[in-house]
Amino acid sequence: MLSQLKPFSFDASILQHHSHIPPQFMWPEEEKPCPEPPPSLDVPPIDLGGFLSGDPEAISNATRLVDQACRKHGFFLIVNHGIDMNLIEEAHKGTNFYFGMPLEEKERALRKPGDHCGYASSFTNRFSSKLPWKETLSFRYSNEGHLSSVVEQYFWDVMGANYASFGRICQKYCEAMNTLCLNVMEILGISLRVGATYFREFFEGNDSIMRLNYYPPCRKPDLALGTGPHCDPTSLTILHQDDVGGLEVYVDEKWHSITPNPQAFVVNIGDTFMALSNGIYKGCLHRAVVNSATPRKSLAFFLCPRMDKIVRPPKQLVSEGNPRIYPDFTWPALLEFTQKHYRSDMKTLESFVNWLQQRSTKSSEHYLQVEE
Ligand SMILES: C=C1C[C@]23C[C@H]1CC[C@H]2[C@]1(C)CCC[C@@](C)(C(=O)O)[C@H]1[C@@H]3C(=O)O
Ligand SMILES: O=C(O)CCC(=O)C(=O)O
Ligand SMILES: [Fe+2]
8 A cells, every 4th residue: 555654845946956865766776777878779760640641551661660669668659740849849838837836836736645637746745765756747638528628627727827828738739649649549450450440449538647747857867766667557658758868668678768859759558558459569668767957858648548448458369379368457447556556667467457356356255254
């Protein structure tokens, strides 16, 4: 259980100037950043415009490259995506604006225990060690009719009139991410040979999470981590990083850096899509390191299925040779597990399945006791 600790506030405007960092931010030897900058990962970018043009060669290239990447490590880049670069720049500017505010202003959106939305500064009241060196602002996106302006509304309701313009930018940005995700779902459907519409329809009504990551400079970047090693428990992540660099992906038993490319989105498979693909596509292990000089930002859109959807692979992906790996589950159950019972890492899905089985065993034992 993630204990409710006596919170101390991580005020980045102060802590970033400390030559020593609190011990809670120091990571163990086996998880610390690499002593030398790791090699960059050579990932062939997927030309989304080419795929969407209907050109057979472009479709074949995109689906082949995505299939190779997702069977191996679950990570790829998208270029020629059609998203307005001004919108992306406005989203980064608004992120700077928000995280540049005094702590008490940011804490007006303070994340409540057990909730995934709101402002968090390194989760000081959530974890007792291996604290991430970052501030985050997370909020809900849905394209269901009655929630179609839920992002803009959140900024009005929680942040106030000063953030209305930023709220409009984030609403437009999330709508663009939704379009991008559904196009990627078409590529994944063709790559897995279940058809272009299968996963697109599954995620048409999604209930997703947008997260703004802000990594202040750290005087001990070799001891801290901005975000610890993990697979995203969500379905698909579309991330835009600024030009600072710090995202690392674990491939072939070693860490690789991802060179910033403002024209590209970083895309990775999450645990929930790994279950939807019956383990054929892998959740991508990744982390973020920090530096001593420059703040870093990343905008992460986490695609999640509608709350009532059952996460179950299509029958074409289950066979005698490839039997079911994970039981049916819903995203809200996995989300609650990550917010109330378990800190997401590289074993989240396995731990979640064990937790589900223990709970069903306990409840059937209880039932039997009541019955006897
Ligand atoms: C559903 C989520 C939980 C986290 C945010 C989204 C997807 C990624 C998860 C996370 C980033 C994985 C690393 C640990 C974590 C606690 C973090 O460092 O922020 C995770 C997020 C969370 O639980 O808030
Ligand atoms: O900031 C980054 O580059 C990675 C952040 C991340 O992995 C996450 O928010 O899940
Ligand atoms: Fe992540």
